[in-house]
Amino acid sequence: MNAGSKLSRPILDQAAIKEICDVLATTNSQVAFRSIAEEEAADLAVFLLILHHTSDELAKHASEILLALSPEKQAVVAEHVVKIEMADIDEVKAITHRIVAQITEAAEKMIAFGDGKVNLINMLSDMSQEDRGSLLESLELNNEDLVTEINQTLFPFDDLTKLDDDAIGTIINYLGTPTLSVALHNVSPEVQNKFFDVMDSESADAIKSKFDELSFTEKQTALTAQQSIIDLVQRLAAKGFIKVSS
Template sequence: MEKQIRLREDVTSLTGPERAAVILFALGKDRGAKLMEQLDEDEIRMVSRSMAQLGSITSSVCEHLLRDFTDYFVNSASVVGTYDSTERMLSQFLPEERVMEIMGDIRGAAGRSMWEKLSTVNEQILASYLQSEHPQTAAVILSKIRSAHAARVVAALPSEFRADVMRRMIEMDYVQKDVLKDIEETLHSEFMVNYARMLGNDSHMRIADILNQVDRARLPEIMGEIEQEVPDSADAIKALMFTFDDLLKLDGRSIQVIVQAVEIDTLILALKGLKDEAREIVFQNMSERARAIVKGELELMGAIRASDVDEAQSRVLRLAKELEARGEIILNQQGKSSPRRMIA
């Protein structure tokens, strides 16, 4: 026997989620869907459940609720903007990673979410921490951080643990808010506090990041001063820096992406400062036509200033960093056990 649909005639008997369900139905499929997109997952589940169990609503109840709904906005004459509402709005037309980046800039360092902060943690350190956690917890954490950074962390995990985590990420469904909150609190108390303390005691990484942005023409002079003042730290800083030599140690696909993105004149100048063996690594990742053009230009090119080569290589390095930020390549420095020569 078919279940009887109950008739709802008294507006006061409706709960908040039920009233929202009535309004969404009354707005129609297209408008209701757009409004529903602004809700978070918990709210969507709550309203959806009410929609399914709503029953039949009389026209007078619908009219009453819609009048209340419009009166609320007319009388309030204001809009409340929050970090959450801004983030939901941006999510309607921007990729998740771009939203995280913008919201991180707006909030500032102190206001960044735990997942934004984790996306800046050294991949080796984060991978080491995740190995001490349950694979399901590791799967949740990796699913929340930026995908480009998650890729680097996953690559640093042991194969057996990595396979288990990846399987759980594939099978993962909705994660409840209270579970995420517990994980965030644990990450803050057990990991981020110690990580911040470690960074505070080790300035080598910060100096390396600064020097990566320095004009390459000035780099030998600055490194010389560091070697003279703090020789023990100089080698550690060099090992942490990302140099043009490091680009040549990337996988073939990453080199191809960089070569395709860089301007041909810049690439030719950058290659002018390399030995034949190093150039060959780049040539192997170029199309036959592009390789012939670049080789021909290099043969015809006369003597050039070292500063022009430095500037060209700096532009390529900056482009590589931009490509990594967009998630198109991974500047993986795993396995750097000794300082590498910096091309100056």
Template sequence: MPAAAKDDLRSLTGPEKAACMMLALGEEHGATLWKMFDDDEIKEISQAMANLGRVSSGLIEKLIVEFATQLNSQGSVVGSFESTERLLSRSLPKDRVSQIMDEIRGPAGRTMWDKLGNVNEMVLATYLKNEYPQTVAVVLSKIKPEHAARVLASLPEDFALEVVNRMLKMEAVQKDILDKVEQTLRVEFMSNLARTTRRDSHEMIAEIFNNLDRQTESRFITSLEERNRESAEKIKALMFTFEDLSKLDPGGIQTLLRAIEKDKLGLALKGASDTLRDLFFSNMSERAANILREDMEAMGPVRLRDVDEAQMMMVQIAKDLAAKGEILLADAKAGDELVY
């Protein structure tokens, strides 16, 4: 079922209103206006446009009145990355369009330094460790202290100490140097990041399959194995299942236990392997484990669908905790550490 079109003028931000108007103007009439915007304005409007979705013709009419123009509404419009790129291509050079689209597909932010604040610290540290310490010092001085701290902790220790020394001795950075660092980040880092972080289709399907009940998931995987075994194996390797929780360390298990409702935990463990069930029991006090065992016995037979839902809920909570850095999930298939 298609998402409802936006129709409330008060809910739109300034950039979203501008994006609606540019979409309504279309490629031919909007070309002259695009040329009059500076790069930051184009990026801000493009970001809003790419995430706009459907906009009702009624809202377009309200915008026309608000802007006091004589534009005739073209009906509902749809904003997407593809339509945004196509529209920009009609009025801007190809390399400029590519740069703008790479940036709006990458981490969101008004300026380069805002964008860096949305980049995972390990990703940023991996890039910066190959730069000059003075360059890294400039970058860390421009991003938020809490993010800079995480990046610094992810750098090799000797290199990080050299960066700290440079920061201690650093005076006001000249504008031309700052502009050069920003341009380098824009060309060498952000554009590559946008291209390399676009979601792999196997990763997307694996996440969808993780949210299927066990029988449906098995049916899809079996059918896929018959048609495309290579893709099926990639998807299975990317999936994080309930049984993969056995790879959590004791601290992770205890953190997860504190976040799970006890009735849901009992329901999920009813369908768990003996190994995983014993792992959870061994990380509880003897009294708590005995109470949980009694509660599980008192449940009697339970529906497989209810067990699946409880297990999927536990997996999702584990992923949320991992995203916050409170636990570390590991890929049971590859043995590599994964942070979701």
């Protein structure tokens, strides 16, 4: 907390401060933030100000709450924070008590499952490669970006070194020199050699020579090229053409 930011006289007694600290520390942040998201911006500003000026611990919670609001709500609340330089003590206490009560009530009525994407990835990790691939293929029809993110988590590009030579050879058969050149130009020697060792020397030399010829624009698309290879790996594995460790 910045020097001089504490109130000249405390508004909340120690019991009230402890209650707020306990509630915010023990309530899942998603539950807490959602329970007060529809609060009037002016009241939220008062609540954040009282947190900010009461203790270092509560000041951190104030920043977290402000950041958790929608961008539009953040802006409105921030404007109120700037405008409010003083407030009626009884009103401040009432607002604080009401919001804390809302958070407490929400904590008793709601359960938080956490990050939905993480939950899905954990479920997918317990599936066979074939079942996982079938599900992701269906999901990709409606949400291609989500499938890309999931594939990046389940199978980072460096994990290609874990595939056997037959799998790498199968992957190479589906890819052209341009894609391989862009995808491999900035990765570790271990990943590069995993491909080069399976290729004939002429093909490997062609890709290596292409590294120095890549334009700035081509180099900027390396992540896209790498992801296209990961997506290919997942599709081939789902169809049983290659084996990927779960």
